[in-house]
Amino acid sequence: MMRSIVGIATLVLAVIGILLATPAAQAQTVDVDPTPDRATISLNGASTVTIAWGVTRSATAPGTVNAPPAQLSVGGFNAGTSGATLSRVFPTAGTQSTTFVETFVIPRELAFRAARSGAPILVSRTFTDIAFGSNDTGVVALFPGGPGSEPFSIRRLDLTFDDRSRVRVLSKGSRLRAIAEINTTGSGLIVGQWEVASATTTAGTPVFRPLALVRQNVAGGRRVFITSPPLPTRFEGTNLVRLNITDPATGFDEPELQYYVTPESPLPDRQQPRLLLMTSPSPGTPLTLTTRFAWQAVPGAKAYKLEFFPAVPGPAPPAPQDEIVASLPLDPSPDPQPDPPGGRAAGPLTGIVLPGAVTETRLKDFTLAHLPAQRRYRWIVTAIGEDGAILGASAMQEIYKP
Template sequence: MKRLFVIIAHLLVLTLSGTLVANAQVSVSPQVSGVNVDGTSIVTLRWRVGVTSATQGKVQVQSSAGVLGMGGVAGGNLSTSVLHPGPAVGTVFVTLVERLRVSRTTAKRISQSGTTTYTRSFSGGSGPAVSARATLRATTGGELTFRNIELRFEDASRFQVIDSGQDLTAQLALTTSGRGVLRGSWEVAGPVSRRGAGFRPIGRLQQFIAGPRSSTFVSPPLPSNAPGVYSVRFVPDQAPQRDVLEPAIVLRYTVVSKRNAVENSIGLFAPKPGESLTRTTQFRWQTIQGTRTYRLEFFDFKTGRTPPAPVAAILSEDNHVQLRDFTFERITSSGELYWRVVSLDSEGKELTSSSVRELK
């Protein structure tokens, strides 16, 4: 009699709720994952969820976020759908794969206690949510992690102007920890003047790395046969973590058909000579007819180099720019800082430039 009552109650739940996640059949693999305390880690988790439905149809299984046992929310929304045949089949299983990013700061907090839990609650349809839990353990090794990623040219600059057909390569500088194979693609966009348009692969990188170290890798030859503005980037298969300086892994260079001297005829409006540079400083200059893109360039004269060392460059289709934080940090770490503006046509050819002006 009791058994009959349990069966009837179970069927009643199915009828009322429509669909539910099977409580006894939610699991995560691996149950224990290492988190590198020396850098940002990516932990791959596979959540296996059993779904029971009282009716035939599509069931949406989702979890809005994960919760760390030491406090705080991590991970984003996980969601997938499954076509359930109905009650005659019973439980249908789905697997949701998560690549959980654990920042270096979070890893340090985990190391204080040695371990913490990571819990997700899954729901399906109108059924009750059920939870599964993984353990994150602090380690000094583990998967390959990135502490810094920097892309630069051979002279350590972030931009170049080269003649058509001239050789040019980029360098990828990494600080890593852990063990693993670095895999990724070198990609180039151009010749265009619009940032980020039309990236295409020009080569692959695959290299085994073990232990804390700094490494430098050289790109394949960059295209330079057609005049224009190009962008080059390196995209790791591991996907760069957001707390790594992501904007620093995109470079730009301009290919010109003929390096004629350009007349210094662009008037500079702001900032004034010797004016102090702040995060709110607006750079403004004269509009030049026929210009597709302006290139705002910064130079460091204190290095003793001739010509002076290029520090950074910004492309803009407008005649005004306000610096982003990562550019501000880079140029303010230089010595005697100067700036100028160069106007480019639709093919990346230099039309004219401004004089060089000092920044305080």
């Protein structure tokens, strides 16, 4: 009996020894520590990122650690792979460390995608011990930074015609385009459409119809110029054009441009324009939304044009180097416009066209917004005849916007 008890105790101790020894024999580990674990990349072009993958292997026998190409992802979605397979032989048992250094090139398109989604680009490497199957994954987060990394939005939208004017009078069948100048923050896609309201609808509530779709990528919070297709000039009278942006949402009313189309005819016999008499505003009246411009009617006038010019003409500032221009080019030969009586050295800052039956007006918000405050401006009203001839013009006058 005593021998049986001793035998059983010996067997139990042997089993316990085996159970205690097995985890130790199987305690094979691989630990991955990337340096750096986060970095900032640019939105202005492709970015180069160097990563050092520190790998530590603990095992009871020699072995090899492998890692397939790195996985790239944004917001949980796979964005491809990069790099080659990494491999290192560990010739002895025990704990050993090594470092893999590699350089990744992150394309600008992937940085845009991360900026739009608000999620970083994740670069991950999984290292596996071939002999024992243990593995670990290192992850590096890349964050888009600098200009364009903020949320995408439109801060300002300005419209002019292809000669940089804000109001046009032209004959039927003439060529005309509009240009949208857009100031943005962040990176994203502008979605919208050019729309026109023909003269057949502008006598009442204008009815806009689509003219062309717009899809323009923007990166880094830049100034963007988008040119319209040729505008229809077959409808005589006052026509309207605008760029209706549907994405991203804007917090302002989109401006509209007016162009007045006269009948197509040979060049008329020019006559000396008559003086157009203004009845309002009186000298010293400030320029506000309530300022009333009124004048005496000119016989035969089919339209009146009110324009504002700089008080002190000067050269236009040079175009910045960070502009983006849409692929559609400007018309290389836009229709010229004669200077109105009174002369001017610089083009108008803004203006409006009114039907010939209207002899008074007040400026709307988006028109007045083109004229910065605390400055003086020159202004003039011109009467346009049926054939596009200038029938009369007021004296060039000055007004102050407080």
